[in-house]
Amino acid sequence: MIDDGRQSERDAIMRAAxxxxxxxxxxxxxIENILKAARVNRRTFYRHFASKDDLIIAMQAWSGELVLERLHDAINAAESPAAAVAAWIDxxxxxxxxxxxxxxxxAFLSADVASxxxxxAALEATYARHREPLAEALAAGLADGTLPNARPELDAFTIHAVAVRHLETRIRGRLDSDFTEVRDAVVGLVLTGLAAPAYYLKSEPPSTFRSAPVV
Known part of the structure; x- marks a missing residue:
């Protein structure tokens, strides 16, 4: 258990970084610039982190936990599995x-973090935790029949991948669309597929579109 004073030092270093x-x-x-920004000395830094790499891994874990808390809060406030899926995406x-x-x-698209x-591995572990509440919402929708096409684990992975791709594009300055427009498009696409009649999702095309047999 870290006391309040040491926790404040640790938080100050991570926020500065x-x-x-x-x-x-x-x-x-x-590290010198981080120390100046956090207003701590080198001894204080090494009291909390073994190296700059250790600091970055800790930053990633800390950020991931904050995101996970918000995801749980959003899903817990939802009134149905479909609403929970939409809340997770939102x-x-x-x-x-x-x-x-x-x-x-x-920060997580920076040269510092990438190297x-x-x-x-740390990021993928965090991503897996972020997908867990989404998979649970999908499983609930499959169980009560409101999301009959859900494959919880696979769909959670796919939905998360779509969300991450949008975020990366946005953060790199290549997506200027309004948030509501993007969110509604992703939610609409996802929920339509999850609740669509099964015959729309068959891998084999309808007979009217089959190629003529070769003779």
């Missing part, structure tokens, strides 16, 4: 349009 790394995404940020996509979350997300050993 977020600001600097996010604002200098194309270059590396030195909350996840909002990272790209909410100013504070956007600034944090910038950190172990960051890919």
């Amino acid at each position: 977020y600001r600097l790394i996010g604002h200098n995404a194309s270059t590396t940020t030195s 909350q996840y996509l909002s990272i790209g349009w909410d100013e504070a979350q956007f600034r944090d997300a910038l 950190t050993p172990g960051i890919a």
Whole structure:
């Protein structure tokens, strides 16, 4: 258990690193600059982190937990499985349009983070945790019949991949669309597929579109 004083030091260091790394995404940020921004000395830094790489892994875990808390809150407030799926999509996509979350997300596309050993595995572990409440909502919809086409684990992975792709495009400055427009498009696409009559989802095309037999 970290006492309040040490926790404040740790948080100050991580917040300073977020600001600097996010604002200098194309270059590396030195520990010295992080120390100055956090107003702590090197001894204090090493009391909490073994290295800059350790700091970045901790930042990723911290950020991931904050996102997970918001996802759980959004899903718990939903009145149905379909509403829970929509709430998950809404909350996840909002990272790209909410100013504070956007600034944090910038850091994770930086040269500093990309070159950190172990960051890919740490990020995937966080992503897996983010998908869990979505998979649970999908399973609930499958169980009560409101989302009859749901395949909870696979669909959660697919929906998450779509959301992440939108976020990356947005954060890189290549998606200027209004949040509501993007959210409604993704929610509409997802829920239509999950609740559509089964015959729309068969892998074999309707007979009227089959190729003529070769003779």
